[in-house]
Amino acid sequence: MILVTGGLGFIGSHTVRALLDLGEGCVLVQRRAADVPADLVDERVVVERADVTDRAALLDVGARHDITGIVHLAGSMPWPPGSAEPVEATRTAIGGLLNLVGAARAWGVARVGVASTIGVYSGLAVEGPLREDLPLPMTSPHLIPTFKKIGELLNDHLADATGIEIVNYRIAGIWGPREPHGPLFFAAPELVHAAVRGTEPDLSPLHGPAHAEDALDLCYAKDCGRAIALLQTADRLGHRTYNVASGRPTSNAEIIAAIKAIVPDARVDLPAGGSGRRTWLDIGRLQRDTGYRPAYDTERAVADYIAWLRAGNER
Template sequence: MILVTGGLGFIGSHTVRALQDMGEDCVLVQRREAEVPAFLDAARAAVERADITDLPSLLDIGTRRKITGIVHLAGSMPWPPGSDEPIDATRRALGGLFNILEAARSWGVARVGVASTIGVYSGVAGEGALHEDMPLPMTSPHLIPAFKKIGELLNDHLAGATGMDIVNYRISATWGPRGHVDPFFAAPELVHAAARGTEPDLSHLRAPAHAEDSIDLCYVKDTGRAIALLQLGDRLGHRTYNVASGRATSNAEVAAAIRTVVPDARIELPAGEAGPRNHLDITRLQQDTGYRPAYDTERAVADYIAWLRAGNER
């Protein structure tokens, strides 16, 4: 069984679906109670309520379940920021990551995958492909990439020191069913507004959106499948992988795809772009797992709108 922290969340639930499609049973670990989504095979998805910062309760899962691998998608960072005393919050956040790795060693699991983010590349100069071996700035503009960088360094150290197989997933901007409107990119709100028949409200974005603004957008079903392939691959040649579509998608491309489904969608974005046109290089992921994105922009938009129009809130 593969233990997935955050297994009932956005990316987690789609990762579980992909693992199930590949023949794996899963243990879904959540801190709060939540229902198993209908698109999962509930008979093959055992739910355990546990806090990863509580090592005894985490280890107890292994006394009742035969855990063969771990996909750690729950955030090992102080979140929400400012809600706790910062030193204690940081200690708990990193302690959660250490507990996952301690459990992995205790259970003798084959591989531990840990979520990182496209945000670690923030501040890298230039346009084009972003490679896993690129030097990264030591600073970060946001708490999330800062702690993901810390986690990657710790994982690299502990993999070497313990001999465990620990893999970092640098996950690109991910959108699709069960996702939230995101403060970093406009695409989810553009789709939600089209499905509602309203004008998009982009006031939540950290910066104004422009038509040519672009980012590596990966549909969540592709994200989940890529993570599942990395978890189950026989042999991986690296410790860090970009999990992405491998191309930059602009807001204008998303808008055009939306209009093929909703011709009267009210999308008006100013011309121009706010930053460089980058994407994550996925050569390493493709070579080691055979992954290829199944959803281009048009297919992703059509699938997402159909999901929302079926009565799903997000």
């Protein structure tokens, strides 16, 4: 069975669904009690309540289940920022990652996948595709990419030292059903929610004003989950780091046009302008090693998300 940390979360739930579709069973490790979504109610799904920072509790999970792989999607960073004493919060965050690698070694697990982020590319003054082999700056503008860079370096060391295949997932801007953040990082989720509510979008949580021409690599959550599942189950991988993305930039204008094709009177227009910078994650490695192809273009993603919300789901 594949152990998935954060398996009932946003990306985790879509990853578990994709693993089930590939014929795998899953053990979902959650720090807090949570309801199992209807699409994950399956005899091949087991939910264990444990904290990955508790080494004994984590090892106990492996004593009850035959764990053959690990997908680590729970946060490996002090979150929310400033919520705990910083030194101990850092120790706890990194300790959870080390516990999982230690558990993998104890259980004889050959492959561990760990969530990283598109944010590790922040600070690169490049246009066009962002490839995994680009040299990254040592600085980071935010706590999340800071700890993801630390994690990638640790994973590379631990892979060499232990012989375990540890794979970093550099995940793009993910949106779709169960999205928890709203417009914290980009506008697309709130544009769809506003159209379904019949209101104007509240984009105040964004770090700056949103414009129609702003674009980034947006990957629909179902595609993201399938990509991660394929990376976990592939017979052979040729690299330790993979971009998990759509492989193209999507602008707010494209999102708005797709929304208005379904909700013509949606009040989701944004002012013209933007940085004009267009970058995206190159997914050539992912495609070559797993056969992954995105199934959701902008129009299909927007239609699916609107249908999900109209069915009574809050997010």
